[in-house]
Amino acid sequence: MNPFSSGTRLRDMIRAIRACKTAAEERGVVRKECAAIRAAVSENDQEYRHRNLAKLMFIHMLGYPTHFGQMECLKLIASAGFPEKRIGYLGLMLLLDERQEVLMLVTNSLKQDLNHTNQYIVGLALCALGNICSAEMARDLAPEVERLLQFRDPNIRKKAALCSVRIIKKVPDLAENFTNPAASLLKEKHHGVLITGLQLCTDLCKASEEALEYFRKKCTEGVVKVLKDIANSPYAPEYDISGIPDPFLHIRLLRFLRILGQGDADASDCMNDILAQVATKTESNKNAGNAILYECVETIMSIEDNSGLRVLAINILGRFLSNRDNNIRYVALNMLMKAITVDTQAVQRHRVTILECVKDSDASIRKRALELVFLLVNDSNVKPLTKELIEYLEVSDQEFKGDLTAKICSIVEKFSTDKIWYIDQMLKVLSEAGNFVKDEVWHGLIVVISNASNLHGYTVRSLCKAVQTSGEQESLVRVAVWCIGEYAEMLVNNTGMLDVEEPITVTESDAVDVIEIAIKRHTLDLTTRAMCLSALLKLSSRFPACSQRIKDIIIQYKGSLVLELQQRSIEFNSIIEKHQNIRSLLVERMPVLDEATYNGRRAGSLPATTSASNGAALNLPNGVAKPAAVPLVDLLDLSSDVVPAPSPSGGDFLQDLLGVDLSPASSQSGTIQAQKNGTDVLLDLLSIGTPPAQSTSSTSDILSSIQDNKTSSGMLERLSSPSGLSAQASSPAGGSPIMDLLDGFAPNLATQEDNGPAYPSLVAFESSSLKLMFNFSKSPGNPQATTIQATFTNKSTNIFTDFIFQAAVPKFLQLHLDPASSNTLPASGNGSITQDLRVTNSQHGKKSLVMRIRISYKVNSKDVLEEGQINNFPRGL
């Protein structure tokens, strides 16, 4: 005999492991034990096999690898005695999970044990099967389990019922085999069998519509009667829990009734009385009773309408909500979320209590309550609710602030009726929890501020005050810096005073102070500092008196190790020093940001069909109307008039701008002598405003150098427009107006000929299973419209059913989808689906088509979703 395998007893091993002082020591003991067990395994030791397996289970529980013991389980299961089998099955359930291949080997032993004469061995096999069976095993062993549902001993019947639950979850097709035997379980008296039978029936209903119909017809009355009996049953010590007879059975009966009653008026009617009885008679001073009430309320909420019962249910929830037990309050909040769709008014009555729960010390309750409050907000209560929430924000825990801030912002954005209220609330949130505010929220705020021209002065003054007390809130600082840069003179002159405001005195140098403090605060990040520099540049033009001081601040970053800051510093310095004459033009106020475009982009998806054929052009930024913006317009004009914009919209502004410019650069570069005459690129660009003839070439010169050196792109971005500020910080927001500018100022649009030439067809989308071809045709006389015939081919060997094709296009396009020729796509390319798409391009000649597509279908009744974006449409569509 192996000297190791006889070794220690299980108890001794556990003692030895527990005696270990350090993790290393423990590893040592475990390693030694594992070595002994491995040796025993390889010697095929019989005598201590079960002890070794027990040790392995303990080692497994400590988190060490034990895969070498898996075969031992199978051997024990295959042996004849009950003790071996018992430990073998336990090991099987502990050491293996259903995805391991070894499991397949046990199917045969299971089958034998399910037919064993000893009922306890049958029980072991059922238990193991119920806990770990895979889909294959479920199919193989379903007939045995089905037969055991009628076994003489109720304890086997109940195990078989739960085993069936697992089988149906793994293989829903088997549901119909179990429907009849499950129904007969409901007539039993044994509580274990009833509980498991109800569970089985509930799961059958979820798996199969027919089973649901069957049970509804045959069992509703029976189940109602069982519930009535159990609710009225006298004291039975075996099942009693704190004065309630078998709450587990209660709950399962109620749950099954819920499924039967949902969507069926007759069945619902049948259970009204007993539900009312349970709801009113159940004791609610113990957890067991409350668990029943909770289940009962959910059933009342789910079955077909009965207003009397619903009032009863909402009242129970109201009582729960004022309960002192946190668990009860938690479930009440949880259930009110569901009730809100049924009866908003009733839930609104508890608003004050719910709001109190937001401030609870328990994170689980806070979270539930906050979500509920979010659902409760409507136009009439938004102001007081927001006020409460913001007040609470001041005192809430750090870890809760993130959630709370996000919800407040989303409430404020969704329900804001007037801009001043929106701005006020956002400023409060920013000053309280600016570090938790997401980027898109403050980007959105800037867009709103920029659109509210009558509030510019008010906003910048409030921000200036706020930032002095809450300067550590990053996003507050960003918004403040941006606004001071834009509207500094309103800050100093108290322009646009509102009645509610107290006048404040801010001198020019105070305004510079604010930004200087911000830029020197080392906790703030790069974006904020970069924004500060831009704001300073703007101030230097707005307040000539401070120009020297600003220059001194800017120059400090000349040697910054951060490229972005260094670059800005040097560029801005040279603007202040050498280009006084155009400085004021360069730093003109930002054109108003287009709210609609911003919101559209923020929503993240391009709207499917939009009629905004020229919505963008209508919202032309007002900066354009001013003569001051001329250099900007010139610059953009130069590039845009030659080009049919090759880059589709949707990219950010910089990409668009570069994309626009690249093509003339390349087309003209041959004719241009490189003019690198010692001046730097910046100066080249700045000279654009004056001699137009030369400027063409110099632009392209710069642009070609941009192609070479991506780092200069930042320069172009900032100089090309006063929106450099926000383009840096919030490129999606800043991007749109520039796009609009381009669109509005392109004089020779019609570079494309009108008569539609033949366009090549296009493989628009191809995956391993699916191919999509586009054929294009244009009707003469209407150059904007294109008809696309989409042809789908199935490359796989499986038939696709429920085939749906969806497409989305950006705003400048209009899309109409005709019905598809079929929704079934035969396998292996034997046939195809065709579908016509009609696209109208309002920017015809300037922008190419672009489209996002989504294709969904079913293969073997499994849903498949494929998505893609098509950017390679032929030019000129």
Added chain:
Amino acid sequence: IHFVLLISRQGKVRLTKWYSPYSQKERTKVIRELSGLILTRGPKLCNFVEWSGLKVVYKRYASLYFCMCINQDDNELEVLEIIHHFVEILDRYFGSVCELDLIFNFHKAYYILDELLIAGELQESSKKTVARLIAAQDSLVEAAKEQASSISNMIAQATK
């Protein structure tokens, strides 16, 4: 119920039972995350923790946390009752159960759990029935042991 966990206050695992498929790696991750989440909660807070789209209902008995993971829409209060039910059965079996009982007789705890839950669903609401079934199986094991030892005694005597 997706899984059952027993964790000691020191974060040591005393029992794990998985009814939904989790790979070994996921299991260790789940245990680590949950012990961090649950052991840090104060005593007066509610017994439910929301965790990656599911809910964990836990209850502390002496130094042990009993945790069961359920779906969002399951009845949390009932699961608390199931936990209590389990504890009472353990208590009856071991006679005022303590953590050490569960460490040294962990397999017994598993046997009891297997009489209470299968496939993550409750199978028996009567403590008496569970106790009776466990006792019957234990006596089967005892009988087999006696038989084995008497056989080995006979062999030993015969070979003397």
